Amino acid sequence: MTERAELEVRGLTARYGAVTALDGVDIIARPGSITAVLGANGAGKTTLLRTISGLVPDAEGSVLLGGRELGRTAAETIARAGIAHVPEGRGVITELTVEENLRLGELLGTARRGFRHRLDEVYDMFPALAERRRREANSLSGGERQMLVIGRALLTAPEVLLLDEPSLGLAPRIVARIFELLRELVDTRGLTVLLVEQNARSALSIADTGFVLNLGRVVAADDAASLAADDELRHAYLGF
Ligand code: ATP
Numbered sequence: 164m165t166e167r168a169e170l171e172v173r174g175l176t177a178r179y180g181a182v183t184a185l186d187g188v189d190i191i192a193r194p195g196s197i198t199a200v201l202g203a204n205g206a207g208k209t210t211l212l213r214t215i216s217g218l219v220p221d222a223e224g225s226v227l228l229g230g231r232e233l234g235r236t237a238a239e240t241i242a243r244a245g246i247a248h249v250p251e252g253r254g255v256i257t258e259l260t261v262e263e264n265l266r267l268g269e270l271l272g273t274a275r276r277g278f279r280h281r282l283d284e285v286y287d288m289f290p291a292l293a294e295r296r297r298r299e300a301n302s303l304s305g306g307e308r309q310m311l312v313i314g315r316a317l318l319t320a321p322e323v324l325l326l327d328e329p330s331l332g333l334a335p336r337i338v339a340r341i342f343e344l345l346r347e348l349v350d351t352r353g354l355t356v357l358l359v360e361q362n363a364r365s366a367l368s369i370a371d372t373g374f375v376l377n378l379g380r381v382v383a384a385d386d387a388a389s390l391a392a393d394d395e396l397r398h399a400y401l402g403f
Contacts, residue, residue, distance in 0.1 A: 168229035168245060168322040169193055170215070170355050175224035177207075177214045177379075184210040186379040187224070192323070195353040197345065199366040199387060201401055202376035208359040209251065211376070212325045215357075216248040217241040228323065247321035251328045253308040257301035261292050264300050264311055268318025278318065285314040288344060306337035313341070317348075323355040330362045338362065342369045363401035367391040375400050 170192040177185040184207045192198035200208050214222045217238040226233045228244055242248070256264055265285065269278045286293035289310040295303065303311060309329050316324055326345075330338040346369050349356055360366035367373055367387045375383040375396065383396050390396060397403055 168355060169227075170246070170323050170357060171225075171227040171230075172211070172215060173225040173227070175211065175214055175222060175226070177210050177219045177222040179210075184379050185214060185222070188376070188379070188381055190357075190374050190381065190384075192355050192357045193371075194322075194355045195349060196371040197349055197356045197358055197369055199363070199370035199373035200357060200359045200376060201361075201363045201366060201373055201390075203400065203402070204361070205378075206376040206400075207379040208376055209327055210379075212248060212250075212327050212357070212359055215241075215325060216246060242319065245320075245322035246325060247316035247319050247323065248325045249312050249316045249327060249329065251331060253305070253312050255300045255303070255308045255311055257299065259300055260297055261300055261303070261311060262296040265292070265296075265315050265318055268315040277320070281318050281320060285317055288317075288348070289314055304337075306333050306341065309333065309337075309341055310344075313345075321354070323357065325357050325359075327359045328361060329358070330360060330365060335365075338365055342366075345369065361402075363397075364391070364403040367401075 172188060172190045175185050175188040200211060202208055213219050215226050217236055233241055233244060265282060291307050292310055292314060329341055342365060348354055358366055358370060367390055370387040373387050373390045374381050377400055
């Protein structure tokens, strides 16, 4: 987690049959910063993350990590290059304990060395997980499950974290806490975070920069404060 890598996508285009979900998208996410990707339902946000992760076949355009083209690489190779993807919906295996779920991060990661240390770091960051480490994951609240999947992603020692709607279904207080932890993580470790959110107001409150997608195209790109202050943009695309 110490290396720093910029993530850039250029001219990304992805289709599902006749539907063009992404249409020539250019986005940059810088190390040590949170880049929000905003937009209404169906704007293409999830497809963007899936395409970066190599989960959308036949996508066109470039994905560069630290200036190096990832090309048409298998999802597993992209994960091993240092891009961790936390999909929407908290993919927790409820029959396993909290620690067993976290250990899956060891299997998925590039760096086996230092795993124990990283596990301790995750427990420091999320004390609720440490307290429940021997419990089955189905005993966790929604917020704790979100912490668990973020923790598991961090255990792969990524340079880039892709987060899809981490606030979904969580109480505002829990969202605020998770975002605060995310901010700390980025500030202390120089991680590159690409944060997809429908909750634009909350996302812009912690992000450094943001991109707004509409029908698969970037319609605005600016620093987060400027996007949040743009009344027209907020009303048209951000819903607050
Ligand atoms: P949401 O917040 O609802 O997930 P989104 O901004 O993430 O929205 P995407 O899920 O990326 O948007 O969807 C972009 C477009 O692609 C939409 O028109 C959607 O209907 C379409 N789409 C997404 N996934 C598929 C799929 N597997 N098959 C066909 N069309 C799809």
